[in-house]
Each structure stands twice: as structure tokens, then as C-alpha cells.
Amino acid sequence: MGKLSGKTAIITGAAQGMGANHARRFVAEGANVVLTDLQEETGVALAQELGESARFVRQDVSSESDWDAVVKTAEEAFGGIDILVNNAGMYFICPVDEAEPDKVRKLLEVNVFGSWLGISKVVPSMKQRGGGAIVNLASLAGARGIPWHAIYGASKWAVRGLTKTAAYDLGPANIRVNAVLPGAVQDTGMFSGGTPEQMQQIPLQRPATLDEVSDLVVFLASSEATYITGGDHFIDGGRGLW
Numbered sequence: 680m681g682k683l684s685g686k687t688a689i690i691t692g693a694a695q696g697m698g699a700n701h702a703r704r705f706v707a708e709g710a711n712v713v714l715t716d717l718q719e720e721t722g723v724a725l726a727q728e729l730g731e732s733a734r735f736v737r738q739d740v741s742s743e744s745d746w747d748a749v750v751k752t753a754e755e756a757f758g759g760i761d762i763l764v765n766n767a768g769m770y771f772i773c774p775v776d777e778a779e780p781d782k783v784r785k786l787l788e789v790n791v792f793g794s795w796l797g798i799s800k801v802v803p804s805m806k807q808r809g810g811g812a813i814v815n816l817a818s819l820a821g822a823r824g825i826p827w828h829a830i831y832g833a834s835k836w837a838v839r840g841l842t843k844t845a846a847y848d849l850g851p852a853n854i855r856v857n858a859v860l861p862g863a864v865q866d867t868g869m870f871s872g873g874t875p876e877q878m879q880q881i882p883l884q885r886p887a888t889l890d891e892v893s894d895l896v897v898f899l900a901s902s903e904a905t906y907i908t909g910g911d912h913f914i915d916g917g918r919g920l921w
């Protein structure tokens with residue numbers, strides 16, 4: 680029996696990178712998955728590859744009506760929602776005084792507002808099921824000051840704040856909320872391979888693999904983590920130890 684047998688999960692930003700890997704791992708662990716993304720073609724192809732346990736819905740996480748369609752699909756196809764992985768995210772870096780206002784607004788809308796909106800939309804269904812687990816993708820950039828990462832970093836600091844307060848508010852409903860803070864993760868759209876100098880700054884001297892991050896997300900979503908909520912879970916090879 681898989682670690683997520685009988686559970687239904689929504690995973691956002693699942694057409695590529697970490698989200699696609701989480702979707703594969705969740706299905707392998709016995710979950711039903713509604714995967715969502717802006718990228719329809721790759722999302723549909725992944726859902727087809729995963730078979731009957733998967734559905735794809737094209738979604739912009741900052742759209743309320745898109746969230747309504749995602750929740751409806753999960754309820755109609757699989758009877759409810761047990762797990763939300765707020766994984767979709769945008770990334771750009773530049774000196775703090777050179778960011779373009781429209782790009783700043785957009786990134787905050789996707790990374791912060793979109794994560795909150797997802798939580799608010801799945802909670803009624805989770806309450807009906809007697810509980811649930813929410814995993815929010817933050818970042819090491821949401822726990823340190825990193826040059827040129829002011830806007831992205833601000834969004835991920837906000838995701839950690841959202842996680843902790845949501846854990847307070849939703850704990851009585853048996854809904855756990857945790858944050859995952861990766862450092863560099865290979866084979867993603869956001870990380871194109873670090874320089875040898877950058878790798879030397881990581882005690883383990885390499886980026887995380889997709890499976891290493893998915894292992895952590897599966898654990899936090901599973902019944903092995905029933906007393907863990909509100910936590911910051913670093914997965915950075917020790918990069919944040921300074």
C-alpha cells in the first residue's frame with residue numbers, strides 16, 4: 680500500500696519541474712491527483728501518462744474562477760480533496776531598485792495571492808473529509824537575504840508567514856500546513872545548473888534531485904507526519920547554514 684493510498688491531491692504548477700515530479704510520485708504512492716498549470720499541452724500529456732488516477736485542469740493560480748474549476752474537478756472525479764501542494768511559482772531576479780512594477784505585482788500575485796487563494800478554496804472540502812494536509816513551496820530565498828532576490832524572496836517569506844498563520848487557523852480542523860524551503864534543485868525551469876563556485880557553497884556540493892524534494896513533500900502530506908504543522912522544512916544540502 681502506498682503512503683498516499685486513497686487520498687486526493689491538487690498539485691499546482693505540475694506541467695514541469697518539481698510539480699510534475701510530485702504528480703508522478705503521488706500517483707505511485709496511491710493518490711489521485713488533479714494537476715494544474717498554465718501549460719496545457721505538457722499538463723495534458725502528463726495526466727495521460729499517469730492514467731485514471733490523474734486529471735489535468737488548465738489553471739492560473741491567481742484566478743478565483745480557475746480555482747473553482749479545479750476544486751469541482753477534484754470533487755466530481757475523486758469525491759473530495761485531502762492534499763494541496765501549492766507548487767506553482769514565478770521567478771525573476773534583479774537589483775531591488777531596478778524591478779519593474781508590473782512584474783513585481785505579477786510575481787506577488789502568483790506566488791503569494793495564488794497560494795492563499797488555493798488554501799481558501801480547498802479548506803471547505805478538507806473540512807468535509809475531517810482534515811487535510813497543505814504543503815506550500817517556499818524557498819531558501821524566503822529565509823535569508825540573497826542578492827537580487829528581493830521580490831522573489833519577499834514572496835517566499837510571505838509564503839512562510841501564510842503557512843504559519845494558516846497552521847494556527849486550520850489546526851482545529853485537523854488541517855496541517857507546512858512549508859518546504861528548497862535551495863537549488865536540478866532539472867527545473869528555475870535552476871539551469873550552478874557554477875562550480877556556487878556548488879562549493881553548498882555543504883553537500885550539489886543541487887537537490889527532484890526525487891529528494893518529492894520525498895519530503897510526500898512525507899509531509901502523508902499519515903507519517905500527522906503531528907507536524909506550521910513548520911519550515913529546509914531541503915538545501917546545508918546551503919542555509921551560514
Ligand SMILES: NC(=O)c1ccc[n+]([C@@H]2O[C@H](COP(=O)([O-])OP(=O)(O)OC[C@H]3O[C@@H](n4cnc5c(N)ncnc54)[C@H](O)[C@@H]3O)[C@@H](O)[C@H]2O)c1
Binds near residue numbers: 692696741767768863
Ligand atoms: N528550482 C529551484 O531551484 C527552486 C528552489 C526553491 C524554490 N523553488 C520553488 O519551487 C516551486 C516549483 O519550482 P520549479 O523549480 O519546479 O519551477 P518550474 O519553473 O520548473 O515550474 C513552475 C511551474 O509553475 C507554472 N506556473 C507559473 N505561473 C503559474 C500560474 N500563474 N498558474 C499556474 N501555474 C503557473 C509554470 O508553468 C511551471 O510549469 C516554485 O514555487 C519555486 O518558486 C524552486
